[in-house]
Amino acid sequence: MTTSTSSESSAAAPLLDLQALVVAVRRRRRVWWTMALLGLLVGTAVAVLLPPPPTAVAKVLVAHQEDQPNDPGTLIRTDVGLLQTTRIAAKALESLGSAEKPEDFMRDYGAVGLTNNLLQITVTGDSEAQAVARAKALGDAFVADHVARIKDASDAEAKALLDQRDRMQGELAQVNKAIGDGSAQSGPKASADLESLFASRAELTSRITDFSQRAAEARIGTPRLVAGTQVVDAPRAVRHSLPKTAATNAVIGLVLGLVLGLAVAAVGTVVADRPVLRREIAANLGASVIAELPGRPAGLWRRRRIRAARQRLTTSLARTVRGSAEPVSLLELGCARGTSVIALDLARALAADGPVVVVDGLPGPQLARRRPKPGDPTVVTGERVSSGSHQERLLGVGSVAPGTAWTDLRYLGARTVLVVRAGHGSAAWLHTVARQLADQRIPVIGVVLIDPDPRDRTDGTLWDGLHTALRGQTEPRARQNAAGPRRTERLPMWAGRVPDSDQEAR
Known part of the structure; x- marks a missing residue:
C-alpha cells in the first residue's frame, strides 16, 4: 500500500511546476536585472561610441x-x-x-x-x-x-x-x-x-x-x-540627435537584456532544479518546515521584523531542546552565518537552565574566529567534546553541504534541526541529505527555512510524518506501541519507512 501511494504521488507530480518556476525566476531577479542594466549600458555606449555615419x-x-x-x-x-x-x-x-x-x-x-x-x-x-x-x-x-x-x-x-x-x-x-x-x-x-x-x-x-x-x-x-x-x-x-539616439538604443538594450535575462534565469532554474517553495523543500527532505526567517534586510521596519522572527524562532527551538533528553544539533545548508547566529541566540536562551557548550562543526570561521561577548556560551571544536562535563548541555552546529563527513554528525547531536536557505540546494542533494541522516539514525525535528519567498503560500508541513514532526513528539510513547491496526503512512520522497525497531532504538 505504501509503494502504491508513493508511485501515485510521483505520477501526479507535474513535469514542470509553473508556480515554482515563477518563484525561482523572481528570486533570481539579480540575474535578469543585471542583464537589463547591461543591455541599457551597451545600448547607450553604442550610441555614444559608434555614432551613425553622415x-x-x-x-x-x-x-x-x-x-x-x-x-x-x-x-x-x-x-x-x-x-x-x-x-x-x-x-x-x-x-x-x-x-x-x-x-x-x-x-x-x-x-x-x-x-x-x-x-x-x-x-x-x-x-x-x-x-x-x-x-x-x-x-x-x-x-x-x-x-x-x-x-x-x-x-x-x-x-x-x-x-x-x-x-x-x-x-x-x-x-x-x-x-x-x-x-x-x-x-x-x-x-x-x-x-x-x-x-x-x-x-x-x-x-x-x-x-x-x-x-x-x-x-x-x-x-x-x-x-x-x-x-x-x-x-x-x-x-542625428545624440540624446534621442542614446535614449532609443538604451530602451532597446534594456528590453533585449531583460528578455535575455529572464530566459537565462528560467533555463537556469529548470536545469539547476533547486526547490524554493516550502512544500518542495519539505517533501524532498522528508521533514516539515517549522519556522522561517526573512533574508536581505533592507529597511528599518524589515530589520525589526527579522529581529522579532528570530526571537520567536529562538523561543520555539529552546522549548524543543529543553524537552529533548538527547543532544540537539543545528545543521546548515547554504546559510552558515545565519545558523551560527541562531545557535548563539539559542545557547543564550538555554543558559538560564545551566551551562551550555556550543560544538562548532562548521567548515568555516563563523564560530571559531568570532569575538566573544560577555554572556556568550562556550564554543569548542568537535575534538574537545568528550572532555566536557556531563552536566553541560551540548548544542552542536554543523553543515550538510557537499563534502560533509556524515559519520561525524552524530557527535554533534542525536537529533537535528536543518537550517536551509531556500533555493540553495538541488532536489538531488536534498534527497542525499535526508538519506544520509536516516542512515546515521539522526531524526530531523524540522526545517528552519532561511530567506523564503514572501509570496509563497504553500504548506511546508508533512501531515503524515508524525514520527519526526514536532507535533508528534508530545504524543505518548504508549500510543505508538498500542495494540490495534497498524497505521500506514506515506513514504517521504527520499527513503523508505524507518522500521519500528529503529524508532524504539531512537
Whole structure:
C-alpha cells in the first residue's frame, strides 16, 4: 500500500511546476536585472561610441507608363531593385568623378518605396557634404536612366507600329494596282473581283490610319512620363540627435537584456532544479518546515521584523531542546552565518537552565574566529567534546553541504534541526541529505527555512510524518506501541519507512 501511494504521488507530480518556476525566476531577479542594466549600458555606449555615419536623403517622383490605381507596389519595388545595380552606381560615380568601385558604392546607399510613385534614397558618406553630393548624383542618375528607358520603350513601340503601317501601305499599293488593272475588264466575275479589291483597300486604309494614330500616341505620352519623373525633394543631410539616439538604443538594450535575462534565469532554474517553495523543500527532505526567517534586510521596519522572527524562532527551538533528553544539533545548508547566529541566540536562551557548550562543526570561521561577548556560551571544536562535563548541555552546529563527513554528525547531536536557505540546494542533494541522516539514525525535528519567498503560500508541513514532526513528539510513547491496526503512512520522497525497531532504538 505504501509503494502504491508513493508511485501515485510521483505520477501526479507535474513535469514542470509553473508556480515554482515563477518563484525561482523572481528570486533570481539579480540575474535578469543585471542583464537589463547591461543591455541599457551597451545600448547607450553604442550610441555614444559608434555614432551613425553622415547621411543624406532624397525623394524622387517616378512616373510609370503602366501605372494602375490598384498597383500593389510592384513597379516601385522594381525601381528600388534597379537603383541597386552597378549601372546606376557607375553613372553616379562617373558624375562625381570618383574612382570607387560600383560594388563598394552600392553598400553605402539604399532605397525604399514610400508610395507607388515616390522613391526615397538614403546615402552615407564620410561627411555631410559628400553624402549630399552622392544623393544628388544617385537621384540624377536614376532619373536619367528611367527617362532613357521610357524613351527607348516608346521609340521601340512607335517603330514597330510604323513598320506595320509601312507593310500595309505596300499591300495597299498592290491592291490599288490590281483595281486599276481590273477596271478595264468586264463581266460578272470581274465585277465581283473589283468589289473584293475595293473592300480590301478600305480595310487596309483603315488599319494604316489606326497604326499611324497609335504611333503618334506612343510618342505623345513620352513627354508626360519624362516630365513626371523628377527629384521632388532635394538631397539634404539628416540631423542625428545624440540624446534621442542614446535614449532609443538604451530602451532597446534594456528590453533585449531583460528578455535575455529572464530566459537565462528560467533555463537556469529548470536545469539547476533547486526547490524554493516550502512544500518542495519539505517533501524532498522528508521533514516539515517549522519556522522561517526573512533574508536581505533592507529597511528599518524589515530589520525589526527579522529581529522579532528570530526571537520567536529562538523561543520555539529552546522549548524543543529543553524537552529533548538527547543532544540537539543545528545543521546548515547554504546559510552558515545565519545558523551560527541562531545557535548563539539559542545557547543564550538555554543558559538560564545551566551551562551550555556550543560544538562548532562548521567548515568555516563563523564560530571559531568570532569575538566573544560577555554572556556568550562556550564554543569548542568537535575534538574537545568528550572532555566536557556531563552536566553541560551540548548544542552542536554543523553543515550538510557537499563534502560533509556524515559519520561525524552524530557527535554533534542525536537529533537535528536543518537550517536551509531556500533555493540553495538541488532536489538531488536534498534527497542525499535526508538519506544520509536516516542512515546515521539522526531524526530531523524540522526545517528552519532561511530567506523564503514572501509570496509563497504553500504548506511546508508533512501531515503524515508524525514520527519526526514536532507535533508528534508530545504524543505518548504508549500510543505508538498500542495494540490495534497498524497505521500506514506515506513514504517521504527520499527513503523508505524507518522500521519500528529503529524508532524504539531512537
